[in-house]
Amino acid sequence: MSTIALVGNPNCGKTSLFNQLTGSRQHVGNWPGVTVEKKEGKLQFEGKEYTVVDLPGTYSLGAYSEDEVVARDYIIKDKPDVVINVVDSTNIERNLYLTTQLLEMSNNVVVALNMMDEAEAQNIKITIDGLAKELGVPVVYTVATKKKGIKELLQSATEVIRNKNAGKKQVSYGKELESEIENLKASIEECASDLEYPARWTAIKLLENDEYILDIVKNKEKSSTILKRLRDSINNVADATGFEPEISIVDKRYEFIGEVVSKNVEKRTNYVETTSDKIDKVVTNKWLGLPIFALVMYLLYQATFVIGQFFADTAEEGMGIFGEKVGELLTNSGASEMLTGFICDGIIAGVGAVVVFLPIIMVMYIFIGILEDSGYMARAAYVMDRFMRALGLHGKTFVSMIVGSGCNVPGIMATRTLESRKDRMIAILINPFISCGARMPIYLVFISAFFPSKGGIILFSLYVIGIIVALICGKIFSKTLFKGETSYFVMELPPYRVPSFKGVMMLMWEKAGAFLKRAGTIIFAVVSILWVLSVFPLGVEQYSDQSILGRIGSVIAPIFKPAGFGTWQAAVGLVTGIAAKEAVVATMGMVYAGVEEGAALTAAIQGAFTPLTAIAFMVMSLLYTPCGAALGAIKKETNSTKWTVFAAAYTFAIGYIAAVLIFQIGRALGYN
Incomplete structure (x- = not known):
């Protein structure tokens, strides 16, 4: 039975899509060894049954929370047949940061541009063919709460499962970084060939100072060789660019996203106060809230x-x-x-x-x-x-x-x-x-x-x-x-929506x-x-x-x-x-x-x-x-x-x- 994984930022409509795909044929448990909630459901499409896995909502696939580790480990280790990346069309730049990481992790990605009705209401126009070409993966318009685009999304997903996706694009991190990524990758392949994670992805994570991956590498028999190569790579990148590798990696991802968005997304230039903004003036007021x-x-x-x-x-x-x-x-x-x-x-x-x-x-x-x-x-x-x-x-x-x-x-x-x-x-x-x-x-x-x-x-x-x-x-x-x-509180406020009867x-x-x-x-x-x-x-x-x-x-x-x-x-x-x-x-x-x-x-x-x-x-x-x-x-x-x-x-x-x-x-x- 083929497996479909759903990945996306919080408030992108991923849960609504999961509910539409699986209906009542779902169950909730915990991921093995952790307390993060695991949702799975069954889907019948064109005479075949699929398992749908709803991964925890996350903004990135680092190692800052258990959610992120669970999501990325499932994609890399369990290797779902296709990953559907649910993207909030009204906030596409931020959502595409997760997409860039998924493209580095899986060959089989489909992007679901969700909440397209809200994007259109905000005069946001997205060229779907151009976006698909830039990312190298299928892109489908959806409005999960209204069941729009669900069939087309599943057709794209099943097509990817059958034919695999060889045309995906990855972020190019520039001459200096790419050279060190390749050097580190070669060292990993030589000294830690039994590593569960792909060598290139591991190299990038080490340069990002990902403590979770670093701890795994340290437990390898020949870790000293990899760690020495890592120290040299960090110094080389810092000398060449003036920045630590993790900063340069983030900067290159956003540079890639900026190019993709500038070519395929047209937004209104003047600010128009939305209904959500008007309501929030009252319900989040300093005195009335x-x-x-x-x-x-x-x-x-x-x-x-x-x-x-x-x-x-x-x-x-x-x-x-x-x-x-x-x-x-x-x-x-x-x-x-x-x-x-x-x-x-x-x-x-x-x-x-x-x-x-x-x-x-x-x-x-x-x-x-x-x-x-x-x-x-x-x-x-x-x-x-x-x-x-x-x-x-x-x-x-x-x-x-x-x-x-x-x-x-x-x-x-x-x-x-x-x-x-x-x-x-x-x-x-x-x-x-x-x-x-x-x-x-x-x-x-x-x-x-x-x-x-x-x-x-x-x-x-x-x-x-x-x-x-x-x-x-x-x-x-x-x-x-x-x-x-106490650290600062940063939280996204999603727009007000009419509650989904089915979801409630x-x-x-x-x-x-x-x-x-x-x-x-x-x-x-x-x-x-x-x-x-x-x-x-x-x-x-x-x-x-x-x-x-x-x-x-x-x-x-x-x-x-x-x-x-x-x-x-x-x-x-x-x-x-x-x-x-x-x-x-x-x-x-x-x-x-x-x-x-x-x-x-x-x-x-x-x-x-x-x-x-x-x-x-x-x-x-x-x-x-x-x-x-x-x-x-x-x-x-x-x-x-x-x-x-x-x-x-x-x-x-x-x-x-x-x-x-x-x-x-x-x-x-x-x-x-």
Whole structure:
């Protein structure tokens, strides 16, 4: 089966093209040995099936981030049959820098000039035949969001797969550089013939001072010969040109791009204010930007609760009826009382307590998808940059925090785009405070029980509390654990676009599917274990404090008494929440269902908590130790058990202190 790789800058429309090519026939995982997300999908075209690989979005193929290394290693080592380079037609000069690097790495490249409708709207005219001739590879106009040019792009790609592409052009680096590249190439071929990378490409990377490639070469037996040749080449180039080789290489690439663009791209000479510019004058305004962002997030959570609650209530009723029918069926069929209890009180009540909130989760991700697809989330990060820098934090930290609002795991993974270790470590350690989708069922069950008319306000307030705590901790870490200068924040603001219905729905289905998968695996396993612990030893009252589970919870419960929820059920729920946050609700759904047969979880919660303790419990759930998956991501990203344990411990301490303060202050003020 042939493989098609998609490569492009961030915001070039690569994801939209990937979605159009693969539809629902895609899956997401991680690249072997790294945390970078890997997307693969299947494509049927002209009777043949192809594998489509969506490589991480990157501006270049250096070694400054894990994304770049993954992308270039896949192209060179895995050798896809064709590389489709997705180029933003409205910003062609910057995008072609990546193209020049691809031409050095692969013989089979097709350029997809994407967003051609936006280029035409900006009076940008591109001569496609001339561009193809200058680059020596096929060039195709596309508008991925509208499915324009997709067929032509695939025809060009499959043609390249069949016939290979021998006419591609490469940057000429000038007499001095080319001479040293050839000398270094010869040395590599002689002394490191088993190198996985092409010799010429390796030579260029060594002259660019690529530390990743340099480390690989240093491990070769005859590395000293190559390194001596490298030092001589660097000195020769510096003497001949007056610049270090890496500067000269970048300069020659842009010189090549300039010549290509001057011949084939015609732009308007006078500046015309676009609709995006007009909107940005308001939403990124120094004074209005932050309040607008707060308003947008409030409306998101308010709409999520109002729209999703109806469906959640319906799902809860349906789950209750389903549990009753299953119980009747099992009883009538002669099933044992223990088996009936396990299925009805354990599985249906436990897992069902989480699943009933799926509609609200789906609604939330639809709104998040709309904000992302429209281009607004990039503005949110830009708006927060000034505030972040005032706290000694990198602006990109907020990008990872936005990603973390869906799930902390990809939020933690997103920190890899930060180049400074200080910035990256701080971003990793504070990301768990961001309210994620997995915490949503916890909030919703307490909101339904005590604050049904204030759902949007509660959800928004928890989101804000998480951000505030994260920023305060980030400031403290910046001044204590990780001292040093914070690097500048540079971020491209894509133009506003009408969100793609297909793209938004695919994001929602992906996240909802992950939610259900966790419910069917982790939550199922946790509930099964807890059910066994709650009914043994035989002879004691099931689901009571005399069961094994009850005894374990009773030992832990006094710790949480100062926070107002010192019951064994609440204690066990918080402990299982470290495995997965959804397990908090699943645990309560099981233990309370066993005690109060047929009672809805919300009704049981009303009998065990008060409005004040409910608030304290929600804040504790927001801030305390992240789930096992998030801790695993922290371990992977920091490569340190010490920092993983620190993250687990300090977040628990902050969550506990916050919950105690809320309860004790609230009680002192006369609340209950």
